[in-house]
Structure formats: C-alpha cells, structure tokens
Amino acid sequence: MSKRSVALLAGVLLFAGCGGSAPASSQAVGYCPTMEPYAREIASERGMDLIRYESAAVVLDALRRGRIDVGVIGRLAFRGEHAGEGKRLAQGHTLIGPATTMVPYEVVVSLVITTALPEAVVAAHFPEFQQVAYVGSTEEALTKGTPVLIDWDEWRDGYHLVIPVYPDGRKVAKFRTPVVYERARGS
Numbered sequence: 001m002s003k004r005s006v007a008l009l010a011g012v013l014l015f016a017g018c019g020g021s022a023p024a025s026s027q028a029v030g031y032c033p034t035m036e037p038y039a040r041e042i043a044s045e046r047g048m049d050l051i052r053y054e055s056a057a058v059v060l061d062a063l064r065r066g067r068i069d070v071g072v073i074g075r076l077a078f079r080g081e082h083a084g085e086g087k088r089l090a091q092g093h094t095l096i097g098p099a100t101t102m103v104p105y106e107v108v109v110s111l112v113i114t115t116a117l118p119e120a121v122v123a124a125h126f127p128e129f130q131q132v133a134y135v136g137s138t139e140e141a142l143t144k145g146t147p148v149l150i151d152w153d154e155w156r157d158g159y160h161l162v163i164p165v166y167p168d169g170r171k172v173a174k175f176r177t178p179v180v181y182e183r184a185r186g187s
Contacts, residue, residue, distance in 0.1 A: 030059045030068035034171045038089055038178040039072040046070070057081070060181065069183045074176030079157045086179040088152070093117070093125060094175045095147045095162035103147075105164040105172050114141040115149035122149065125174070152177045 028049040031039030036052070043050045048070065053059045056073035060081045063071040075094070077086060095108070103111075112131045115122060116138050122129065126149070135141045141148040147162040164172040 028068045029070040029072060030062045031072040032056045032059055032074055034074045034173050034176050035072045035178050038180075042070060042072060042180065063181055063183055066183060071181040073179055073181070074171065074173070075161065076152065076155050076177070076179055077181060082181050084181065084184060086181045089178040089180060092152050092174070092177045093121075093149055094152055094155070094177070095149055095164065096142070096159040097147045097162040098142075098145060098160065100160040100163075102163045102165050102171075105166055108147065108162070108164045112144075112146045113149050114144045114146045116141055117149060117151065 027046070028051050029039050029043040029046070030051045030053050032053055032055055039050055042048070051062070051068060053062060056075055056077075059068070059071040059073050060077055062068045063082065071082075073086075076088075095113070109128045110130050112133055113126075113129050114133045114135055116135055119132075119134060122132055126132075129149075132149075133141075133144065133146070135144070138148060138150055138154055141150075150159075164175055166172065
C-alpha cells in the first residue's frame with residue numbers, strides 16, 4: 001500500500017470515528033425486559049440504539065453513569081436512584097407488601113389480596129384474584145400482612161414491591177408501569 005493510500009485510509013477511519021481516540025458514544029435507550037415495547041417505540045422515534053438490561057436498578061445505574069441517555073423501566077424510581085422526575089406512559093396498579101419479593105403469578109392469584117381500591121376497579125382489572133379483602137385505606141391494608149393492591153399513583157418511597165412472575169421468570173406486565181427517565185442535561 002502506498003503512503004498516499006495509507007494516509008487516505010487513516011483519514012477515512014479517523015473521520016468515521018475509528019481512530020486511536022475513544023469513539024463518541026451513541027445515544028441509546030436502556031430498558032428492563034418488561035418494558036421492551038415502550039423502549040423500542042422511543043428508540044425508533046428518536047433514532048437511538050437499544051440496550052437491554054436485566055432490571056430497573058441496572059437501567060437507572062447506566063443512566064446515572066452516562067452509558068445511556070434514556071431509561072425505560074417498569075416502576076417509579078426510589079429516591080436516590082434518579083434525580084429527575086420520570087414520565088409515566090400509562091396508568092396502572094401494583095402489589096406491595098411487608099417485604100420486596102417475587103412470587104409466582106399462579107400463587108399470587110390464590111392469595112388474599114387486600115386493597116382500598118373500589119371493587120369495580122379490581123373486578124375490571126383483576127378478575128383472576130380469588131380472594132380480595134376490601135378496607136378503607138392503603139395504610140389499613142398494610143397492617144394486614146398480605147399483598148396490597150394499589151394504584152401506582154399511591155406509590156411512595158419505602159413501599160416494598162410484591163412482584164408477580166411467570167414460571168420463566170418474566171415479570172407480569174400488568175403490575176408494572178412504564179416510566180421514562182432521561183439523563184440530566186450537561187452530564
């Protein structure tokens with residue numbers, strides 16, 4: 001190869017971002033597996049790459065470290081996980097309890113579920129629940145020691161998620177809520 005060809009090739013490679021310096025990071029949407037459809041739509045709309053992570057906590061960590069620009073997770077971030085407000089893309093419900101735990105969905109539907117939600121809401125969205133105890137408030141429901149069904153609008157830091165999962169380990173999407181978090185500008 002001639003000197004001119006080598007110089008031309010080096011220039012092309014440098015221009016393409018393949019030179020000796022670190023390549024510029026591409027813009028990316030990171031997501032937890034349950035939120036893939038929402039992440040795909042956002043990535044497509046914004047012309048961004050997709051990166052799948054195994055959990056919401058890992059997505060938020062990648063966002064904090066600047067590895068991704070947008071994170072799509074299936075829950076609201078805990079205080080300290082992300083500085084900014086997330087944008088919820090859908091309403092929904094979740095289960096909370098005395099401790100954070102994953103429970104097979106076929107077990108969840110047979111448990112006593114306590115809630116302060118109206119009976120019509122539970123009947124419309126969770127007809128598979130076999131035993132539902134209705135109480136006057138979420139605070140009262142939490143004293144019962146059972147999983148508690150709440151609207152995501154009631155979520156507070158300090159609540160523990162009871163996460164229904166399918167036999168293959170996938171989270172049951174109807175208990176998640178799609179939330180988009182973005183990297184802080186200038187970071």
